[in-house]
Amino acid sequence: MIPKIILGKGPRATHRTIGYLFGPGRANEHVDPHVVASWKGFAPDPGRTPHRDPRDVATQLAAQLDQPVRMLGDAAPVHTVWHCPVRAAPEDPVLTDEQWGEIARRIVATAGIAPQGDEEACRWVAVRHAEDHIHIAATLVRQDGRRPARDHDKRAVQREARKIEADYGLRRLNPGDGTAAKRHTSKEHFKAKRQGASTTTRQVLRLRVRRAVAAASDETEFFSLLEATEVIVRLKHGPSGDALGCNFALRGDTNEAGDPVFYSGSTLAPDLSLPKIRQGLETPTAGAPVAVRAGDPWHQAIAAVERVPHHLAHGDEHLAQGQLVALGASLDLLAAIAPADTRADLTHAATAFERATRSRITADLHSARVLRRSVQALWRERPPDRDGAAFAMLLDATLTAVAFALHWHRTHQHAQQEAATKQALPHMQSAYSRATDTALNHLAERTPQPQTRRRLAQYVARAAPEHADRILHDPAWDALATVLAEAEATGHSATALLDQALGQRSLENTRNPARVLTWRVHRLGTRTAPSPRAQAAMARSTVRGPVYGAGPNPTATNPLSGPTTPVRRR
Template structure:
């Protein structure tokens, strides 16, 4: 059940609100508006037959609601109307008028509009438009002339709504912490539909601003990127001339006067105000640019690989920063990956956006490497060759999202946990689409049968309990290819395989060979030993008379394991 509180200003706000509630609606959606409850159970109902015309009855209702305001005259408050639409989910049972009346009374009592047993409370009505929702409208002056005590009414109404969901067997929504982005209004949805847009202007702007923040190196580049996507930016300057805020608009989105409709960054999302954007842009400013020789896909994957460990062992402020930069990664994946994965990746990014915010100030020092890598991929339009770079980054991102889901669960952030879980579902779908052709290409270059037998022996030694699953896995051919590539780069196959197995358990891996393929590809390409190290190992190995394949100097990675009960089943 979703309640939403709206305040109306001015002496004519009551008439405007009642006129809308008993009118046809903006899209003729008001087919049977009628009262289900009121402050005294005897309020005039313009939606039911009467010996008066509907307009006359509506005027009577407006006069009765306005009476406490009229008594105050010039002392009436600025906000005169409290308006709260309440909507159930599509899968919920259809409630009767009597049930909606009970819900309305509970909500006005929780909000402080009309506490139980208070005969001098505010006047209010509940109007039902359709099976799934009502509108509650109240005047913000009590009948005794005082103002209602409605401190924190939004939180109180939300708490009561969660109780109503249980009592009436409705879909139970997640409790929030006040960090969610503002939802588009019904008016915005109707306007988008009228203009032939798939999404509202608010949602389009939110996505474009988030992507610009992810790839911009400074404030000037941020505004340039936005304008290149068609967004109009208007700065708000203080007396000193410094920019204190900014608003955004899309061309073609105008009001009744034909002027652009501007949205402030904070109304798009709590973390998109200009001060918050500046903090995020500062993440990369003091750091040096990445070296040209470093593959940014590998660098981004290496940085993303560290997120699970930082979520598990870091302070909450550092973990919050990891969630933010992980959201940036998801924002850019749809525009850097294969076209066939775009839809699922966009859904994943939109879902995870809610999981990036929590009531903790982010310490972004540990996010610089990943942020710089994302910028490099975007600016240079770095090609991914055979697609393995993108596949590895997607694989690392999928794991990080699973850890983010667990992190929010342990802190009872139910909305953020649900958002991360939904993002995980979409990422898994994109992961399957991405990795299948890459694994096929890798398997086509698998080594000789003799080399495969040697790798199988290493595998049976390293993980005897999983060896048969890996050997029977369709991705076994791809795994042997990346092991051969690691050897060609100077690693010891047995050592790299052992390290990959030690990173995380294979118990819940749907495709253990595929999981090991990506791990070994990352290990082999990120940590190839230098010429001196290779020569030293070769001399040492020759002196021992042992294996002629030099061992890697990689330390065993310390990667946390998500508790078994909370790990989603994957690869």
């Protein structure tokens, strides 16, 4: 159940509100509007007065609601109307007029509009438009001339809505923490519907501004990227001439007068105000940007993402929150560079995960600079990916990081962020499945000769006897054999790579063990092969106990597969 409070002002605010509530609606969505509850129980009802003109009754109702406001004259408050639509979910049972009336009484009581038993409270009326929602309209002057005590009414109404959901068996929504982005209005929704668009202008702007923040290295580049994506920027300047804020509009989106419709950054999302954007674009120290080590951008980005689970499992909450912000920015850029068959899924994943990047915990953005710069370098350079394996490995690391983010939010009882991460995961898994199918097919085309395959199979049987049968019968075995053989050709030891890959995390609950090992071995095999002396040392350590390779955190708990169990060697 979603309540939303709107304040109205002006000399005829009450008449305009009542006229709207009993009119056809902006998109003809008002069906049989009628009163289900009011401040005195028998307020005039324009929808249930067959022998009178409904417009006359609406005028009478507005006048009665407005009487305490008129008594104050010039001393009346600026905002005189409190308007609260309350909508049930599509799957909720249909409530009766009596049930909606009781819900309205609970809402106005908890908001401070009309506390239970208060005979001098504000005047209000609840109007039902259709089966799934009502509108509550009240005037913001009590009948004794005082103002209602409605401090923090938005939070109070949301808390009461959660109780109502439980009492009436309705869909349970997650409690928020005030960091969610503002939803689009019904006016914006119907405008998009009239134009045949699947998303509102607010949603399009939020996505484009967020991507520009993720890709830009400074403020100048940020504004250039927006201009390139048809976003108009209007800066708000202070008396000193410095820009203090900015509004965004989508080119071609205009109002009735033909002017662009602007949205302030903070109304798109709490972290898209100009001060927050600047905070995200700042370098750790003035004039000293973070440098990414020279090397393959794919490998640098994969290594940076692989460290996210370790930070989430072992870092403090501020460092972890910073990693989540950077992970969200990485998803935004991945969606921009993804192959066509995975782009839609990754865009959906990034849009959902956006909610998981904000909480009441202050983010340590400095700690995540390497991750952000690494993915930015990948976005700028667009290095070749011969068989799609690099992109698949990056998605593999990102999927693991998102799974750890789910566990982190659940641990910190961030209900909305946890729900958003759950919503992102299926899209991530779908994109990962498409990407890996393509890459594995390319790798399987280069599978080694049967004799080499048999030798490699023996290595697998010795390294992981408890998983060998599943690995060798996995459809990805040909691809795993390919990466093991190619790693051997560059000087690596196939047995050492297997030991390292198996030691990163348990395969106990892994559905496709060969596929998982393929990406681990491929990642390890792209590093410089160790010298013969180093290989001998690794072999000795293997005899003494399991060898753990360079992973995000060998001992961390994987929220999808449970605690890591050291692999026993024979």
